[in-house]
Amino acid sequence: MINVRIVKAATEEQEIFIEELANELYQVFPMYFSEQKMKDLKEQGTLDFKEYDYKGTLDDAFQIITSLQLIHTLLTKSKRQWVLKDRDLFDKNCKKLNDCGLYFPLSSSDFNILNTETDKQGIQILM
Numbered sequence: 001m002i003n004v005r006i007v008k009a010a011t012e013e014q015e016i017f018i019e020e021l022a023n024e025l026y027q028v029f030p031m032y033f034s035e036q037k038m039k040d041l042k043e044q045g046t047l048d049f050k051e052y053d054y055k056g057t058l059d060d061a062f063q064i065i066t067s068l069q070l071i072h073t074l075l076t077k078s079k080r081q082w083v084l085k086d087r088d089l090f091d092k093n094c095k096k097l098n099d100c101g102l103y104f105p106l107s108s109s110d111f112n113i114l115n116t117e118t119d120k121q122g123i124q125i126l127m
Contacts, residue, residue, distance in 0.1 A: 010061035018061065018102070021068040022047040028075045032111050045103050054101025063100045067093035075111060082108070 025047060029038055054060065070093050074086060082090075087108040097104040 007055075008058040010056050010058050014058075014061040014065065015056075018064050018068065021065065021072065022102075025068065025072055025075070028072065031075070041105075044105065046105060048103055050098075050101050050103050053098075060100040063096055064102050067096045067100075 026038075026042075029041070033041070071090060074082070074090050090108040090111075094104050094107055
């Protein structure tokens, strides 16, 4: 007996939307990182697909989209104070991105301090 598993591929529109969401996160990063750190993140391939891990399935696309949206929401909520549950949710979604093949080497602890080079307000993490 041969076992066959049918999976649906992500649509082109979903992959374009993922790229747009990744670009939006890069617009938020300067609130937290210096220009040099931003350059390093891009050179490392942050928010790029890991070709050997990304399967391009419909399920992966949905997981990536929801994770990127959640991370963006947490990082941009004005005057937001994170509680431990928020940190856990953030880190869980970072892991989910990597598991689905989108390289994201950051965690909630990387976003503790706002970049002092900007005037923007961000979040304060509470223990």
